[in-house]
Amino acid sequence: MESQVFTLGGRPRRGAPYTVQSAPGAACDPPRPVRALRVTEVRVDGLVRNVAAGCCVYALALASMASAMAQEGVDPAATQTDPAHAEEIDAARRLFETNLDAIRRKDRAAYLATYLNSTTLARTGANGVRLGFTEHEAQTAGDSWPDVFDARDVRLVRLRPGVVYGLYRYRVTYGFDEHAGISERVIVSTPQGWRIAVTSAFDAPPGTPPPPFALTGATLIDGTGSPPLQDAVVIVRGGRIECAGTRDACPPPADVESLDLSGKWIVPGIVDAHVHFSQTGWVDGRPDAIDVRDQHPYEHVQSRLQQEPEHFFRAYLGSGVTAVFDVGGYAWTWTLRDSTRTDAPHVAASGPLLSTREFWLNQPGEQQFIHIADAEAARSAVRYLAANRSDAVKVWFIPDSAVAFENLALAVLAAGEEARTYRLPLIVHATGLREAKVALQAGAHLLVHSVDDQLVDDEFVDLARGSEVVYCPTLTVVDGYARLYQSALARESPRVDDPHACVDSLTLAHVAETAELDVAEPERLESVIERLTQRREVMRTNLRRLQAAGVGIAMGTDAGNPLTLHGPSVYAEMEAMQAAGLSALDVLVAATRGGARAMRREQELGSIEAGKIADLLVVDADPSIDIRNMRQLSRVMRGGELRAVGEFRRR
Ligand SMILES: [Zn+2]
Known part of the structure; x- marks a missing residue:
């Protein structure tokens, strides 16, 4: 069978957002008697994940419903012209939402009721495939719920009558631990109603930018000092601002989730x-x-x-x-x-900061205050900071009655000069006017x-x-x-x-x-x-x-x-x-x-x-x-x- 590209929520199109590429694969090696249909890649905007670990998603879905999908091949475009298409998508979406809502509410009974009560229920993720409803039930314990559960961007596509594939982007936190990624469901029609037959979750690699967003309707105060702009649009993509301005200047793209923030302010x-x-x-x-x-x-x-x-x-x-x-x-x-x-x-x-005063608030072997007794001490301290790729040189300029002010000033000026050599900005703590003037002369x-x-x-x-x-x-x-x-x-x-x-x-x-x-x-x-x-x-x-x-x-x-x-x-x-x-x-x-x-x-x-x-x-x-x-x-x-x-x- 040729590899196929499924575009979720639309016509198959290679390279488009939300494509699931599948191909028959031997590498998957699913548990028997499961037929192998290997999912090689899921694309969601910039996020491409290799689903080698999840390669059995489809295979198991097929096993669950005893389908011959892998032999027949699938034409999702054809299933979309079927009159039952919209109805089935709606039914599957309701089940999907019930499932997500149960996670949000930490409602174990409601959550488990959305799954296929079968030994072929498949759950897969980074740690491989696990089978069976009984094990799922046992593992759904009171402490397994995330502290934060954020589900966005639910997309569904009907693969064939009675079978809908869906995914959403999740973000969950457990304590300080946060994960974000893509989670899939294969939802099948059963005599008891629609049920989840396959579920997966795969974390995005660290540093993957969050999904795009259009924020609409708020008053924008952009931080430049420009007057507030009413009914603004801010489009965010790849973790950056793509456009910020009026609706005409920044029309929200149709394929980007948008959030109405009318009556609020964005700063x-x-x-x-x-x-x-x-x-x-x-x-x-x-x-x-x-x-x-x-x-x-x-x-x-x-x-x-x-x-x-x-x-x-x-x-x-x-x-x-x-x-x-x-x-x-x-x-x-x-x-x-x-x-x-x-x-x-x-x-x-x-x-560590450079101090004109010897200060005791250090630890054995570790300094946060480096005493700069003279110009040479100041220069060598700056070189130490530069060697550690510091973002700046900070000087604590505190007058010391035991030392002539001019000598302290010379050390601060030397620190400024050396900082310029290494292109490091100079920061000065100076609360007296006399010290603050020296700081400016030093190039603060x-x-x-x-x-x-x-x-x-x-x-x-x-x-x-x-x-x-x-x-x-x-x-x-x-x-x-x-x-x-x-x-x-x-x-x-x-x-x-x-x-x-x-x-x-x-x-x-x-x-x-x-x-x-x-x-x-x-x-x-x-x-x-x-x-x-x-x-x-x-x-x-x-x-x-x-x-x-x-x-x-x-x-x-x-x-x-x-x-x-x-x-x-x-x-x-x-x-x-x-x-x-x-x-x-x-x-x-x-x-x-x-x-x-x-x-x-x-x-x-x-x-x-x-x-x-x-x-x-x-x-x-x-x-x-x-x-x-x-x-x-x-x-x-x-x-x-x-x-x-x-x-x-x-x-
Ligand atoms: Zn401070």
């Missing part, structure tokens, strides 16, 4: 340009605030952070953050960049804090305007410290601002433990709180001035610091920027395109424009009139994969 994914994965969001990751190393050994904390970054990844996505810039931490933070997963944010990382690409000791002057504004620098005001991290100390003094658990409940339970338990912390010097802490609050007005005024001067602004939280939790801290930070006097739209641009610029990934991230990676959010209220509406997040798309925000709720 780019949020970029947090200032985070630290080496810190927890509580004092155990930063024991210089309050030392808890006796109860929470620092080495254990670091090891946990390195081993389970998924907790923070989920908190970011569940808060609408699709990209983050880790601007200082242990060398392992570089490995966070490698993932191709779409259930994690994009990560850029600057690795990103300032990750506000100037908070005094109002910026004309010299600073001119330096900033004449450069490519992005200013990330990081307004609220100091509030975290203040709230931490206040809670500890009052023996209260701090309030947690986590509208989508995506912060993990261990972090929450630690935050609650604040109430039991012993504060060594209450008077000193009170003065710290006072100083932190005084600086707020300076930071706000400086932000307004730099925004008005046209300096690039990014949003960044400094997440990981005490009570600045990874993920939901972005809401307070964006709201603080609005409260400082920026318009909601300005804040949105800073929190999207501004962050992409800070990460030097503006070509791919930060706005909803053709060619960019499809990272976007669906929001149920208008964030362009009030940035607080960003809390009304309902869906998160990352790399073209659309998820309900509820998927990231802690379990």
Whole structure:
């Protein structure tokens, strides 16, 4: 028999979407007395899977119904002209939907009732073929249901009277484990009604882009600063934006699943340009605030952070953050960049940071702070970062009363010069105006804090305007410290601002433990709180001035610091920027395109424009009139994969 191409839902056409290619095959070697008809390939848009492992799908289907299909050959086009065609497709679809719905509802009885109660019931997947209803029944246990079950794009084709082949795209999660791929059913007509005779599931290879999508009807705020566009269409294919604009400019293609989002807003994914994965969001990751190393050994904390970054990844996505810039931490933070997963944010990382001050918060044999005592130490530290393909050079520019400021400045300038040699962007932590000016002279690409000791002057504004620098005001991290100390003094658990409940339970338990912390010097802490609050007005005024001067602004939280939790801290930070006097739209641009610029990934991230990676959010209220509406997040798309925000709720 010649090999055949079945195009699901349409006429057979080689190379078209949804084709199942079959050919008689010896390699399959199905269990007897099954006749071999080998499925060689299933094509679903860009996804081509070799179904060698599933080669018996058809063969078993045929066995189940004692068909002579392999001998006769099949002409699906001919079966479509049969008057019973539509009726049978409808009946099979209803059974298929009942089956999928039972999985969604975790309804074991309803699920099993959709299968053929026979010894020839076949289930196949990456681990080979298993036969029989009894075994299927035994294996359908209470704990086998996925936490998330997303079934899309159900397609059916009638192979011959009484036999319908269908497939759908699945995405399932079990804990942190997510799989996506194609699942098939062969549905047959029996005296008891339509039943599934064959079922399969095959994961797509890692990195396979999600299926195409057309999002229609929403108001689009594209992140470029353009005014909101009503009744827009965003077409996503291969994980990227294919088209974004009016219905005329971007007509939804007929063969692409579309989702009506009328009454909602689409905005780019949020970029947090200032985070630290080496810190927890509580004092155990930063024991210089309050030392808890006796109860929470620092080495254990670091090891946990390195081993389970998924907790923070989920908190970011569940808060609408699709990209983050880790601007200082242990060398392992570089490995966070490698993932191709779409259930994690994009990560850029600057690795260990160069510090003008000798700082003790390191581990034996591992540094996150490299002391740059002089220019040569700074240069050699930059070379170390370059050799590790760091995304940037981060300098912690903290004045030290024991060392002349000029000497510290020389080290920072040398770091900037060496960074240019290796084409690495320079990031500087500088909160004093004097340090921030040196940072700009050193060629800083990103300032990750506000100037908070005094109002910026004309010299600073001119330096900033004449450069490519992005200013990330990081307004609220100091509030975290203040709230931490206040809670500890009052023996209260701090309030947690986590509208989508995506912060993990261990972090929450630690935050609650604040109430039991012993504060060594209450008077000193009170003065710290006072100083932190005084600086707020300076930071706000400086932000307004730099925004008005046209300096690039990014949003960044400094997440990981005490009570600045990874993920939901972005809401307070964006709201603080609005409260400082920026318009909601300005804040949105800073929190999207501004962050992409800070990460030097503006070509791919930060706005909803053709060619960019499809990272976007669906929001149920208008964030362009009030940035607080960003809390009304309902869906998160990352790399073209659309998820309900509820998927990231802690379990
Ligand atoms: Zn920081």
